[in-house]
Structure formats: structure tokens, C-alpha cells
Amino acid sequence: MRLVSSRLLLPCKRAGFAYQGPCRTLWSGYGNRLSPNKLLLSIQLSRFHSNAPKTKKQDPEQSTTKTTTKSKKSSVVPEGLGSLAPEKQSEWGIVKNMMQYVWPKNQRGIKIRVVSALVLLLGAKVFNVQVPFYFKSIVDTMDKAVVGQLGPVWSTAGAVVLGYGLARVFSTVFQEIRNSVFATVSQNAIRNVSRNIFDHLLRLDMNFHLKKQTGQVTRAMDRGTKGISFVLSSMVLHIIPITLEIGMVCSILTYKYGAPFALLTALTMGTYSVFTIKTTSWRTRFRRQANQADNEAATVAIDSLINVEAVKAFNNEGFESQRFNKHLSAYEKASIRVASSLAFLNSGQNIIFSTALTAMISSSSCPFSAELPRGSVYREMRPVRSTDMENLFSAHACKRRHPRGAGGAAVEAARRRDSLRKRELQLPQVAAHLARLHLYHPSRLEDGGRILIDGQEVKRMRLSTLRRAIGIVPQDTPLFNDTIGANIGYGRPSATQEEVIDAARRARIDHIIQRFPDGYETMVGERGLMLSGGEKQRIAISRLLLKNPEICFFDEATSALDTTTERDLLNNINWLLQESRKTSIFIAHRLRTILDCDLIFVMKDGRVAEQGTHAELLARGGIYREMWEAQADQDGEQGKRQATA
Template sequence: MIQAMLQYIWPKDDKSVRDRVKLAVSLLVGAKVLSVTVPFIFKYAVDYLNAGAALNMDTAPQTAATIATSLLLGYGIARASAAGFNELRNAVFAKVAQHSIRKIAKNVFLHLHNLDLAFHLQRQTGALSKTIDRGSRGINFVLSAMVFNVVPTIFELALVSSILGIKCGAAFAGISLGCVGIYAVYTLTVTQWRTKFRIYMNQAENEAGNKAIDSLINYETVKYFNNEKFEADRYDGVLKKYEDASLKTSSSLALLNFGQNAIFSAALSGIMILAANEIVKGNMTVGDLVMVNGLLFQLSIPLGFLGSVYREVRQALIDMQTMFTLMTMDSAVKSNSNAPYLHVDAKSSTIKFENVSFEYGPGKEILRNLNLTIKPGKKTAIVGGSGSGKSTLVRLLYRFYEPTRGRIYIGDQDIREVDIESLRKSISIVPQDSVLFHDTIKYNLHYGDLRASEEDIIQAAKMAEIHDSIVTWPNGYETQVGERGLKLSGGEKQRVAIARAILKNSPILIFDEATSSLDSITEYNILKALRNATHGRTSICIAHRLSTIMDADEIFVLENGKVSEQGSHFTLLQNPNSLYWKLWNTQNHSQERMQSRSL
């Protein structure tokens, strides 16, 4: 993960980012140098005042005051400058960090969209959202820590220990190095132990977020069955897990902080006692005592960073681990390198399934050596019982999945060998379950073709028989449809999906139960509009209601993963033993019984 992030803070193709990093590091060096000079300036001021008092400063009071004031002013300026350099460094690096976060977040988002359907059918939206949110927050801290804390802290520890050893003796350097060593070992050991509590906390937070979002998305179902209290209790149970893990995290943090302070306080007391003994012996001055104290406190700053940075970096890396694991996942369905562009027109849109077999998992075979040919420019219908593989054919054609065996051709090109983006541009799909974005009706219609004009949008809406309804709404095309389009009826959502498919203007149109949520009159009008929209194009209609595909040029009947019958509507009805005849007869008798009951 660290190696991946270094590519963002030191990109080969962006000189301005590298220049900002160089400037930030220069400001860091300047701040460290100024910080180390502060105890020395204070030492000289104390020594001068102490020496002046011993020599009776009445001889030159103004001179002594001037020198002492200058030294103390220098002390203040050095402290302020060090702080100013640090803040300026943070301001300079902020753009690098935020730019990196933006690029990483965008790449993760794009990568998720590029993963195959199998991943998205298994994902948990709430947990995934939490993962990305925490990972993005952790990036900023880890980036800053790598550049400004880890290496500079080691440098400052070495510098302060060396100065103590040279100026004051090996015993002083030994205490400072011993303090650093014990402090580091204690911090790393306790932090490693605490890590598991953070992992439990993240898992509980993921679970809580997922349950909350899943319950809110299914708000109507909860209401239908009066299960509000049940949902609240489930949510509270997960929050209890989060509470327990959070308490353990907080308690172990208190233990870590107390131990760090105890180690540093013991080292500070020891080194101050050493300095006091040296002053009594006449080997050191009071100013040296102040300098040692200042340097050791200077040492406490990076030591504090060592503990907090390591702790926070560990936690941030845990938070980021799942997000970066997502980036390592590879889609099972993707274009080959240098794959040719798929060119499809009215004459070359023949679709062939040759010996296609497919299974969603071991022992769950859906298609078995299926063969069928869909002629260009014709309306083809695919019917069959539930689980016969009708919708699976669409998913394979759109390359949401790859066949277990066999090949699929459009024209003379194997769809596995062509550019996947060009393949999907060639196909418009109206799904059975039409889900809309939480935006305006215009936005959802425009999504079919982002380059389409407003006139094109209105024309597509008219063809889908929804324009007349939209103009009667108070906000017209600016009406908000709600999350997943819940403010619209099932029929309205389906007509929006049909309009989007018309607007996409692809040579191949697929309708997967496209009129299942419509009343008979609207269905008739839409079917009439779809005949105009599909004129000269290859269209595939998957249907349970056989009345919607009576005008199909050819109908394929699927049974047990294979084509059991094919022909026109009237041809298939000639055989009373055929599955199509049975389906047609069953539906008609069901409608007759319903009508007689209503009468």
C-alpha cells in the first residue's frame, strides 16, 4: 500500500506535484534546524545572565540587559520560525495530499465499476461505502506521516542524541538512547496488541452500516410486515459489538499513553539528576541544565510522534487495507489488449450462440450446448419457463459473464475477442427491474445518451408513452424520482427505461420483460411505438406474457437449457403437444378465469 501511495506523491508525469514535495521537505529541514537551535539560545541567555550576576552587573547594566534581551528575542524568533516553517510545510503539502486522495478515490470508484457482475451480486453496499470512506480518510494521514514524521523523526532523534553525547558526555547520550529504545519497543508492542481491537471495531462498523442501509432501502418491506422493532433490535445488536470493541480500543489507548509518559518521565528525571551532579562538580553550568532539559523536551516531540504516528498509521493501514484489496481484484470479464472495435450495422448484426453452456456455480448449470441464430433486422422472441436461461442469454451477450463452453458471435466476430466497450455500445437493454438514479426525470432519461439534445429526450419520452404524464407533473422534466425511482410507479419506471434504451440508439435492442409492469392499454401503445423504434434493427424480446411477442419474426422456446422449439407464433401453435402451445393455452385460460370471476 505504501509503495502504491508513493506513486501518487511522487508521480513521474506531474512535475508540479514533485516541486511541491521538494518545497515541503525543504521547509521541514529548516524547521528541524531551528528547533534544535532553540535550547542553545536559551542556554546562552541563562549563562550570560548567571555570569553577569556573579560579576556584579552594576558595572554595565545596560549592556547586559541589551545582550540578554537580544538572546531572548532570538529564542522567541527561533521558536516562532520553527512553528511557522511547520505550518507552511503543512499548507504546501496539503494540495499534494488532497490531490492524491482524489486520484486514489477516483481510481477505486472506477475500478469498482469495472469489476464483473459476480462481484457486485455478492457485495454489501453499506460495508463497501464504509470501507471507501475510512480508507480515504486514512490516506491523508499516512501520506503526511511518510513524508514528515517517519524519516524526520529518526533524523531528529539521532541529532539530539549526538549533541547530548558530544556536549555533555556518554552517560547523557546513553540515557536518551535508552529512553528512545524502551519507548519504541513498548509503543510497538502495545500498539501491535491493540490492533485486533481496531479490526473488530471496523468489522462491527461495517456490519452496522450495511444493516442500516439495507433496512432503509427496504423501507416498504419493513412497513408491510410491521418489523420496525425487529430491525431496530438487529441494528442495536451490531452497535453493541461496536461499543464493546470501541471501549477496548479506548482503554488500551489509555494504557499506552500512561506507559509512554512514565518512560519519558523516568528518563527526564535521570538526565536532570546527572546534569545537577555535573553542575555541583563545576563541569556544567546552569545554562547547560536548561539546554539538556530543552533538548530532552525536543526529543519528546518526535517520541510522541513515534507513538501516535505508528499507532495511527497502523490503524489507517487497517482502514485502507480493504480498499486497496479491492484494487487488486481483477475482473473475470475484460477486453484483451489491442482488441478490435466491434462494428455493427443493420446487415451485420446476426447473433449466433454456438454450443454455449453456462453455470453460475458447480451443479447449477443453466445452459447446455445451446445453439440459436438471431437474424439481423428482425424481431426475435425468447420464451420459456422460469430458470430456463432466458435472462442468462442477455447477460452472456452483454458479457456480464463468460460462457463455460462455446462461443457467441455478432456478425463474424467472437464477442470475447472484441473491445468490450464497443460491444456494450452496440446493445441497448431494457431490464425487467428498472432502477433509476436519485435525480430528476430528465437526468434519468438523458442517461441513455449524454450527448443527446433536449428535443431528442422529449422524442424518446413520447415514443415510450411517458411524455404526456411528465408534462402534467408540477416540475415536469425536473421532477425528482426519489432513491431507486421509488416516487414513480412500476409502469412509469419501466417507460423511463424504455425511453433510455431508445435514446441510446444502438443497432441491437433487448427487452427483458419490458412491459411486465404496464396495463394492457399502455402496453399496446408502447408495443406500437417499439415497432417503430426497432424498425431495421435486431431486437430480442424476452417475455412471459406471450401476447406481447405474437408479431415476432421468430420465437425460440427454451427448455432445460436448450432450444426445444422455434418458429413463428402461429407455426408453434400448430402443435398441441409443444411447450409453447401449453404456455399459450395456460395463460389464456388463466385470463378467461379471471374475467369470469370479475363478472
């Protein structure tokens, strides 16, 4: 296939493609087949920006928040879901709300497991407290044996050693059984919390979903459910056991050694608790900063991957990487602060315990430990984190389907197929290949042949060069969950605000944007749900005008516009194209779009049925004239009189 530059791609030349019947060979700019006579339909569920003046109104989300606050059933909301939480809750408030999932109503089995876990916890701590005393007895007994008092000492030592071993065994067994029993409670709570949050998200009004970014919400939900698991395990496996153990130890120390030892222990734990709570509250802001940066990085990643067609169409891979790296850098700095503050916390805790142990040096037992076993940390870390890293590096190892050769060259097609009756230009594939090549740049065409732009074969052009030279206005406009100004500016990220406004003005959308309360700072919502189909198409045209490419590609670019807006916009586009002398290609079912094209190709059943200018095709009285008259009947008698003339 050969695209002749002297025929089609001269400066200020415009080609149009009109279709009758199924168009099986034409592809849209993003790889999807176009259905016959398919127009872009946009269902606008709600509009929150009207033509009213910029006055402060009550946010619908606030009323929803008040209703949610008054609800009897409170929900646990992971940090980062924004307005999902009626108000900022304290740590104890979150724990209080979460207890309804640990002790749920009408779930007797869960309650039995909770009670069983507490009984096992009590038994484990009773045996665990006995361990240091058995150990003390062993040391004392062996000391007597060393100084020569053998007699029944060895039998006594054997009994004490046996008791020591049994105490450790029963303590460990009870702890593991408790973990197994409570796992059902923990997972049931996580499931119920996640279900309630998801149900709550679905029931929120559209205003919330249009303002929130999906990447942030999903990342916050994921992190929140993990936080629930950590809080539950900390409560049952650490906070409650340590509190119970401290009480038992203080009682034993009071009985064995007197009140001073118990007082010293209580003072140590009080100091430890106050220091930990204060330091943790101080560290919370660093964790929030890390979470916020993590949310923003996730939003950029998800938004970029969802709109990868727009990223490639405007050659903005580097721009997206810089945005992603900016948020990763913020997350890195916040994480370093989190790690540094954790080191301070651990050091302070160690100093408190070391001071207390020095004061209690006369006691040979230490009934509790402030550190988790290293083996348990490794068991938790290895199976989960190694799997995450395996998936990460597996994705990174994926190869490009069409790697670029040395110097940007690609393999030349080995054959040439002339399927259009010895025509030099194979038009059924021109639109498809121009659109797909500037996005994907395959190493060879699926049907053989070549495509030339100004005498250069596209397969020998660098991908970035090809993308810079071509601009597309697609039928379905991909929009980022960002402001209107940012979406228009995506056509050229280095553009100034004045240039963005000028592009919007030339695309006949500036007056609409100015009516919004936030103007160009208005968020368009996920996939542009805040905007109508016509507004999204005009934003796409604004992007193209801002990018200012050498070749303009319009794929049903005005299908969602009304007749008046379409006529005004086309007049403006035609004037701009003629003034800048740019090559332009239009694909359309509505023939008004290609009325002023220098050359029109009429496609039928995958072949060129007719070609010529608008006047020539009307005078010929063929398929094009039939299509024009049919559409003129729909548009009114004025169009029909123009066709007759």
C-alpha cells in the first residue's frame, strides 16, 4: 500500500472519507472497529455546574454527610477516602466503631470464637508468667548442686526443668490456637467492613464520584483493609495480652518482692505508654503525608494507563513519567521521615526499658519482652512481599511487541498488495494505518505495502517524530480526572495558560468553561463524566489546536455536536487549517463535516466507490448524492435546496 504525498499530503490539502453501508475495513484512531452510522452517544447523569452566577451553595455531599453521621450504624472508613468519613475520628473512636465487627449482633459463632480466644489468651499468659519463675528455680537448684548439696537436688531440678518445659509448651500452644481461632473473627470483620464501605461508595451521589479520583479511593480502601487487619491483630495479639501480663506481673512482684518492684514496673510501663502514644501521634502526620503521596501516585498511574491512547497520541510518555516520579519523590521523603521517627520511637522505648532493667538488676527474671521474634516478622514478610515483587518484576520483564531497530528503522514490508484495481493509493487502510501507526508503530503492515509521508516511509521514522507530526481528534475523547485546563493543556504540556485559553476560544468552548464556578479549574470527573459529549469533543479539538501538528486527523470529530455548533466550529477549523496550511484528514458519516475538503473518497464495502470534490460528486449523481440528499432531508429543506443547486 502506498500513500502518495503529491496526491494527498500536500500542504493545505484536506481529504474526506464518506461511507455507505458497513465499513468493515476502517478502524478508529484507537484500534476499535467503527459500527455503521455509529454516532457518539453521551449519557450525562447529572450536572453540577450550571449557568448560575458564582455563588456559594450548599454542597450536596454535606447533606449526605449529615445523614450518614446521624445513622445508628457507624462504619470504619480507611484513611484517605476523604468525604467518606463524616468527620475526623480519633484512634479510640475508630477502635470503638470497629468493635461492632469484632462482636457483631446475630452472629453467635463469632462471639463464641472471641470468648474462646480470650480464654486461650488468659491461659497462655498464665503459663507464660510462670516461665521466668521456673527458670529462676532451675538456676537456684543448680547452684545448690554446684556447692555440694546433691541429695534430692537432681530430682528437684528435673521436676523444675520439666515444669519449665511444660509451661513454655502450653504457653506456645495456647497462643497458636488462639491465633487460629481469632483468624475467623479478624477475616470476618475485614470482609464486613470492606463490604459496607463498598456499598457506601455505590450509594453516594454522583457529586462525590465526580470529585474523587478512582486511584485514590481504591488505594485508600486497600490500605484501609490492611490497617484493619493490623489493628485487630495488635489489639488481640499485643495490646490486650501485654496489658493482662503487666497486671499479672505487678501482682506477682508485689507478692514476691514487695510493692517497690511492682511500683517500678507500673511506672516503667506508664512512662513507656505515654512516650509511645505521644511519639506515635507526632509520627502520624508523616504517615498521612506518605499516604497522600501514595494516593496521588496511584491516581497518576491509573489515570495514565486508562488513557494510554491519549498519552501516546500526544507523545507524553515522558511527561507522565515525570508526574509519577514527582509523587514518588514526595512519598520517598515522607517515608524517610516515617522511618526516622520510628527509629526515634524504638530508641526511646529501649532507653526506658534499659533504665528500668538496670534498676531491677537484682531480679533475675524479665517476665515480658518488648520485641517481636525476628522469625515471626520474616514469616509474615516473605510469602507476601516476595509474591508482590515477583508480580512487579514479571510486569517489568514484558517486552515491546515491536522493538525499535537501530536508528529507529523498522523492517520493510516484503510484499505489496494492490487491492483497489491498480490504484496507487489504498484508501481503505489509510485512515486505519495513519491512526494506528502514530500510536503503535508496528514493524510491518498487516496487509503488506508501504505508507509514505512526504516521501518518507513511516516505518523508517522514529515513533516520537511520527507522533509529533500527527494529531488526532478521536470519536471518543479520553479525558483525565483533572481540571479542564489541564486536559486542554495536555496537547502541549509546556503551553501557558493564555495559550490554553486561546485554544479553547478557537474551539468554541471558552464561553462554556467561563460559566462554570471554577472556570478552567473545574474537575471533569472520571473519564469526563462532568461534561457532555459535545463538550468533550471540543476539548479534544482544543488539544489538537494547542498541539499544532503538521497532519490533523479528525475521526467523527463533531458527531456529538448540534447542527449550529458544528457549523460554527467547522467554519473556524477550516479557516485555521487554511491559514496554517496543514494537511487534514476527516472521517465522517455526516457529510457536512467533509463539505469543504479538497478531495473526498466515498467508501462502500471496503472499496473506493467514488472520489472527487463535493460539487463533482453531487453533479455525478451517484452514491454520494444519495447520501447527501438523505441527510439533507433529515436536516431540513435548506440542505436539500443546496444539494439541488
